[in-house]
Amino acid sequence: MSEQAAPGIVAAAAATQRRMRFGFLLNLTLLGLLLLMWLLLTLSTDSFATYGNLSNLARQASLFAILAIGQTFVIITAGIDLSVGAMVGLATTIVAVLLTSGWSIPVSVTATIAVGLAVGWVHGFGIVQLRLPPFIMTLATMTALRGIGLLVTGGQTIGGMPLAFGRFSRESVLGIPDLFLAVIVVAVPSYVLLHHTRWGRYLYAVGSNREAARLSGVKVNRTIYLAYILSAGLAALVGVLTASRIGIGVATTGEGWELQAIASSVIGGASLFGAVGSVAGPLLGSVLLTTINNGANLLNVNPFWQRIITGGLIILIVYFDQLRRSRRA
Amino acid sequence: MSDPPILELRKVDKHYVGTYALKQVELAFRPGEIHAIVGENGAGKSTLIKILTGAIPRSSGIIRWRGQQVALATPLEAMAHGIDAVHQEVLLCPHLTVAANIFLGNEHTRFGLLRHRAMVRAAQRVLDELGFRLPAGALLSELTIGQQQLVATARAATRGTQFLIFDEPTAYLTRQETDQLFRLIRRLHQQGVTIVYISHRLEEIFQLAERVSVLRDGALVATREVAATTERELIRDMVARNIEEIHYKENIPRGAPLLEVEALSGPGFADVSLAVHAGEVVGLYGLVGAGRSEFVHAVFGRTRATAGRIRFKGAELRGHDERIAIARGIALVPESRRDQGLCLNLGVGFNLNLPVFQRISPGGLVDAGAERRSAAKQIADLRIVAASQGALAATLSGGNQQKIVIGKWLNHGADLFIFDEPTAGVDVGTKLDIYKLFAALLRRGAGIILISSYLPEVYDLSDRLHVFRRGRLVASHDAGTADAETILSEAIGV
Numbered sequence: 001m002s003e004q005a006a007p008g009i010v011a012a013a014a015a016t017q018r019r020m021r022f023g024f025l026l027n028l029t030l031l032g033l034l035l036l037m038w039l040l041l042t043l044s045t046d047s048f049a050t051y052g053n054l055s056n057l058a059r060q061a062s063l064f065a066i067l068a069i070g071q072t073f074v075i076i077t078a079g080i081d082l083s084v085g086a087m088v089g090l091a092t093t094i095v096a097v098l099l100t101s102g103w104s105i106p107v108s109v110t111a112t113i114a115v116g117l118a119v120g121w122v123h124g125f126g127i128v129q130l131r132l133p134p135f136i137m138t139l140a141t142m143t144a145l146r147g148i149g150l151l152v153t154g155g156q157t158i159g160g161m162p163l164a165f166g167r168f169s170r171e172s173v174l175g176i177p178d179l180f181l182a183v184i185v186v187a188v189p190s191y192v193l194l195h196h197t198r199w200g201r202y203l204y205a206v207g208s209n210r211e212a213a214r215l216s217g218v219k220v221n222r223t224i225y226l227a228y229i230l231s232a233g234l235a236a237l238v239g240v241l242t243a244s245r246i247g248i249g250v251a252t253t254g255e256g257w258e259l260q261a262i263a264s265s266v267i268g269g270a271s272l273f274g275a276v277g278s279v280a281g282p283l284l285g286s287v288l289l290t291t292i293n294n295g296a297n298l299l300n301v302n303p304f305w306q307r308i309i310t311g312g313l314i315i316l317i318v319y320f321d322q323l324r325r326s327r328r329a
Numbered sequence: 330m331s332d333p334p335i336l337e338l339r340k341v342d343k344h345y346v347g348t349y350a351l352k353q354v355e356l357a358f359r360p361g362e363i364h365a366i367v368g369e370n371g372a373g374k375s376t377l378i379k380i381l382t383g384a385i386p387r388s389s390g391i392i393r394w395r396g397q398q399v400a401l402a403t404p405l406e407a408m409a410h411g412i413d414a415v416h417q418e419v420l421l422c423p424h425l426t427v428a429a430n431i432f433l434g435n436e437h438t439r440f441g442l443l444r445h446r447a448m449v450r451a452a453q454r455v456l457d458e459l460g461f462r463l464p465a466g467a468l469l470s471e472l473t474i475g476q477q478q479l480v481a482t483a484r485a486a487t488r489g490t491q492f493l494i495f496d497e498p499t500a501y502l503t504r505q506e507t508d509q510l511f512r513l514i515r516r517l518h519q520q521g522v523t524i525v526y527i528s529h530r531l532e533e534i535f536q537l538a539e540r541v542s543v544l545r546d547g548a549l550v551a552t553r554e555v556a557a558t559t560e561r562e563l564i565r566d567m568v569a570r571n572i573e574e575i576h577y578k579e580n581i582p583r584g585a586p587l588l589e590v591e592a593l594s595g596p597g598f599a600d601v602s603l604a605v606h607a608g609e610v611v612g613l614y615g616l617v618g619a620g621r622s623e624f625v626h627a628v629f630g631r632t633r634a635t636a637g638r639i640r641f642k643g644a645e646l647r648g649h650d651e652r653i654a655i656a657r658g659i660a661l662v663p664e665s666r667r668d669q670g671l672c673l674n675l676g677v678g679f680n681l682n683l684p685v686f687q688r689i690s691p692g693g694l695v696d697a698g699a700e701r702r703s704a705a706k707q708i709a710d711l712r713i714v715a716a717s718q719g720a721l722a723a724t725l726s727g728g729n730q731q732k733i734v735i736g737k738w739l740n741h742g743a744d745l746f747i748f749d750e751p752t753a754g755v756d757v758g759t760k761l762d763i764y765k766l767f768a769a770l771l772r773r774g775a776g777i778i779l780i781s782s783y784l785p786e787v788y789d790l791s792d793r794l795h796v797f798r799r800g801r802l803v804a805s806h807d808a809g810t811a812d813a814e815t816i817l818s819e820a821i822g823v
Contacts, residue, residue: 192442198438201443208422208424218434
């Protein structure tokens with residue numbers, strides 16, 4: 001009797017394996033695309049394959065990558081965090097204000113990240129307790145956080161931070177920019193969290209079927225809090241790193257970065273419907289996006305065109321991804 | 330017999346604004362028994378399960394678990410006591426693997442890290458022991474609904490559950506999967522687990538249960554020993570209707586051929602020939618995965634046939650898609666009405682008019698009067714019970730949702746109706762309504778293809794019955810020319 005069921009089951013197992021291979025292949029395809037772009041840029045410009053340009057690219061990509069990893073946690077729960085760009089801006093002003101008022105670097109950095117975590121908690125509160133849709137909740141804080149940053153600084157640019165603070169973003173270890181090392185410090189624990197802890201499981205479970213997760217005894221609310229706290233906390237970290245890099249605190253920093261983060265995550269294979277996403281995806285996605293911008297700069301493409309091209313490429317990449325997914329289904 | 334009850338409900342109420350879902354329910358479950366609960370849709374069975382599993386809080390009343398009063402405020406608390414449920418509509422995470430679902434909320438970890446391999450191995454061991462032949466590493470979304478149900482059961486079995494509620498577990502299962510599930514239930518029973526079994530299929534209750542409680546309109550009607558009752562008595566308790574009426578069928582003369590299919594092949598089926606005439610019900614019986622749904626999808630144009638011919642009302646249908654099929658007058662009432670048939674968060678009237686907005690929107694503007702009249706006609710004709718046309722489809726009972734899906738196509742004026750498991754998870758009273766609706770369709774000169782995994786239903790209702798096995802049509806019978814055992818063995822292939 002059970003023999004009748006066997007073919008279907010073998011097919012299911014094979015499909016699962018195929019799916020895993022596809023996930024791997026997607027990343028390989030993105031990697032291939034990235035390498036191709038690098039090759040073409042190396043051949044067509046003198047300035048691309050220089051240490052200066054590459055380390056600059058790595059620094060910029062690092063900021064987006066950390067932001068995108070945080071965003072991915074939220075996207076996996078079928079949510080969205082539109083406020084991360086604003087959080088970056090606010091964090092640059094907070095860390096700058098604290099440092100210029102004489103607080104030490106560790107205290108200022110810790111306090112800034114704590115503010116980020118608190119903002120994430122507020123998102124969780126709005127989404128869980130007040131039952132606001134994530135889009136609305138974070139759209140509201142997206143504008144409110146900018147307002148707070150402008151209020152705190154009176155709309156001014158805060159400069160004059162200690163030299164030591166700027167050093168981190170400029171220095172390198174063995175030729176690798178410290179900022180890039182920061183990505184690794186974020187990505188590795190993120191990977192472990194997502195794939196090797198029960199909290200990671202719960203993020204996927206909540207995104208896949210919230211009711212099923214709840215009835216399985218998963219603490220759904222805490223899981224949602226976790227995702228938004230991580231996202232906002234990482235955004236605050238990016239804010240600190242950005243302040244270190246540009247040497248000033250400006251409330252308008254990071255305008256549009258939320259879209260970069262979401263795009264990186266989605267290009268990297270995350271699904272806005274939830275339960276699909278990885279850590280490697282947003283890493284590749286952010287490097288890809290940064291390369292496109294960097295290459296366009298080097299090729300003297302009109303910056304207005306750059307935006308159009310970036311938008312078009314996002315549509316194209318995600319379309320091909322959808323195509324592949326539907327073929328496999 | 331003299332054991333104190335393992336779980337006892339005293340005067341349990343659940344009310345929503347204006348209505349009662351449960352009224353003063355008094356129930357006591359004996360340790361280790363299989364206790365069936367029956368009742369029509371809306372009788373309060375689902376509410377009862379939700380309260381017992383902590384999914385929703387009760388409004389008032391006392392629940393005692395092993396003699397102690399308990400709150401049962403959260404699923405976690407219910408599970409901590411050892412109370413769990415297997416739901417009719419599988420509540421698992423489609424994006425996770427079988428093993429991850431089995432251990433969801435209950436993961437094995439070491440130093441805070443998941444023990445992936447250990448969990449897959451443990452899950453596989455449980456599945457093998459239960460005789461399921463399912464790979465623990467497969468993604469849940471790649472299994473059939475029946476297989477997912479087995480996973481849900483295996484999951485409950487791994488959690489040291491002492492009190493397990495099955496809510497209509499066989500609604501979507503094949504005969505073979507049902508047998509597997511029953512073996513598992515008996516096994517859990519032998520291990521001393523108390524089992525609550527909810528089903529519309531009364532014969533299952535006579536196979537499995539020791540006692541049966543009947544709910545009607547949120548109140549307990551009676552608790553009876555199964556050995557001392559009859560289907561007739563239970564049905565009287567539930568609805569006060571006669572059992573003979575349930576598979577309602579009228580004698581309607583057969584008309585001209587509507588659909589003629591010759592040697593049709595496509596994904597999942599091969600070489601199928603059959604005809605449907607006006608005024609007849611053509612039943613397709615087989616195990617799930619036998620190719621029945623795949624066949625009708627090709628007729629409907631959802632998938633492309635690779636060989637063979639389809640003639641509909643005398644004209645060839647070739648390379649058609651769903652839109653063409655609908656325009657020609659073929660309607661498919663899908664198996665999963667919640668996912669495929671309805672816009673749940675929109676109104677009843679909106680759903681009913683969805684296929685005909687073109688007709689009631691001259692010049693692109695919706696004619697509000699025509700919209701209202703068109704919906705009102707179907708609501709009256711089909712006796713759809715809804716607060717208003719604006720009531721959300723999600724708020725209606727399963728049977729009424731089914732009526733909306735049918736009403737949609739009636740509105741559109743289809744000639745051939747394909748019903749894929751129309752009565753899965755529907756109560757006796759609504760079933761009768763649906764069968765009467767079939768008769769009304771046939772009287773208008775429509776033809777019906779009825780896919781059902783419930784043999785008594787297709788057997789009693791079909792004028793001609795075709796049996797599918799592994800993608801092929803293996804036998805055809807006129808009404809009453811073969812007995813049920815023959816048909817079943819043709820479907821299974823013994």
